[in-house]
Amino acid sequence: AQSVTQLGSHVSVSEGALVLLRCNYSSSVPPYLFWYVQYPNQGLQLLLKYTTGATLVKGINGFEAEFKKSETSFHLTKPSAHMSDAAEYFCAVSSMDSSYKLIFGSGTRLLVRP
Amino acid sequence: GAGVSQSPSNKVTEKGKDVELRCDPISGHTALYWYRQSLGQGLEFLIYFQGNSAPDKSGLPSDRFSAERTGGSVSTLTIQRTQQEDSAVYLCASSSSNLMSHGYTFGSGTRLTVV
Numbered sequence: 001a002q003s004v005t006q007l008g009s010h011v012s013v014s015e016g017a018l019v020l021l022r023c024n025y026s027s028s029v030p031p032y033l034f035w036y037v038q039y040p041n042q043g044l045q046l047l048l049k050y051t052t053g054a055t056l057v058k059g060i061n062g063f064e065a066e067f068k069k070s071e072t073s074f075h076l077t078k079p080s081a082h083m084s085d086a087a088e089y090f091c092a093v094s095s096m097d098s099s100y101k102l103i104f105g106s107g108t109r110l111l112v113r114p
Numbered sequence: 115g116a117g118v119s120q121s122p123s124n125k126v127t128e129k130g131k132d133v134e135l136r137c138d139p140i141s142g143h144t145a146l147y148w149y150r151q152s153l154g155q156g157l158e159f160l161i162y163f164q165g166n167s168a169p170d171k172s173g174l175p176s177d178r179f180s181a182e183r184t185g186g187s188v189s190t191l192t193i194q195r196t197q198q199e200d201s202a203v204y205l206c207a208s209s210s211s212n213l214m215s216h217g218y219t220f221g222s223g224t225r226l227t228v229v
Contacts, residue, residue, distance in 0.1 A: 009154070034217055043118070043205060043220035044157075090156065100145060100164065100209075102218065104157040 002027050004093050006105035014113045019063075019078040021108045023091030026072065032094040033074040034102065035065055039087045047089070050074065061085070086112045116140075118221035120206050126227045127196055135191040135224045139208030146189050147218060148181060151203040160204075163189060196228045 007022040025031060032051050036044040048059025055067040061084075065076045074091060088109045095101035119138040127133050139146050148160040159173040163183040174180070178197075183189040193200055203225050207218035 004156070036217075036220075041222070043120075043222045044207075044218075045220070046217045049217055092157075100162060101159055101170070102157075103159075104149075106154070106156040 002031070002093055002095055002103050004091050004103055004105035006089075006091050006108050008108055009106065010109045010111065012111040012113060013081045015083055016080050019076070019081045019085065019110065021076040021089050021091075021110065023065075023074045023076065023105060024072055025074065025091075025093045027093060033065075033067060034092040035059065035063070035074075035076050036090045036092060036104075037061075037087050038090065038107075044090060047076070081110075081112050083112050083114065086110055118206055118208050118219050120204075120221035120224050122224060123222065124225045124227075126229060129198060129228055130195055132192065132194045133196055133226065135193075135204050135206075135226070137189045137191070137206030137208075137221060139187065139189070139206070140219055141187075143208035143210055143219070144186070145209040146183055147207045147209070148189070148191050149205045149207065150175075151205055151223070153202075157205065160191070193226075196226075198228045201226055201228045 003026045005024045034049045035047040037047050038044045047063050048057050050057050050067045058064045063078045088107045090107045091105040092102040121136045144165045146163040149157040151157050161181045162170040178194045181191045203223040205223045207220045209218050
């Protein structure tokens with residue numbers, strides 16, 4: 001079965017520092033990959049997605065992610081963290097048994113220190 | 115509407131009672147999903163509706179859970195004889211027909227607490 005692993009349930013960075021949130025997936029075929037962000041007491045908001053084409057994808061709020069097939073990874077990065085980036089981030093992969101079902105990771109809570 | 119609307123936003127219920135959670139998707143979105151988010155865990159798929167097709171109920175954890183979607187729009191998730199382990203945030207999402215190209219749009223969720 002497909003799965004998504006997000007390393008680190010909590011990541012803490014200083015404001016202005018690089019943000020790196022890790023996501024690895026298991027799939028025998030190239031999947032569709034997504035990052036969502038969840039601010040407190042809100043639903044999930046799509047940050048960016050990879051479907052086909054360029055492996056480096058840019059999303060909202062200065063985030064980007066790179067699909068690396070050889071590493072089965074889709075890590076999320078941002079060059080300089082802002083206080084407003086503090087939230088929970090979820091990586092998701094399209095299900096092999098269904099093109100409509102997303103499998104989500106357990107999430108990483110990003111803390112930004114002033 | 116402009117977004118996916120869920121109600122109530124919070125629900126506290128006694129163990130053994132039935133609850134109904136409502137989701138109003140984005141107008142024109144043909145696909146509707148229910149996920150459950152438990153504390154410290156990812157999102158667990160519950161059920162999926164697409165147009166007039168039979169729903170995919172493969173994620174429902176027990177026969178106490180059911181959902182319907184009336185007129186291809188509003189959906190209701192019903193949990194009968196609630197248990198404490200049902201406590202979670204229940205998220206609804208909708209999507210246009212081009213599911214994987216656009217991803218889902220999520221509602222703000224219903225936080226269910228069973229006491």
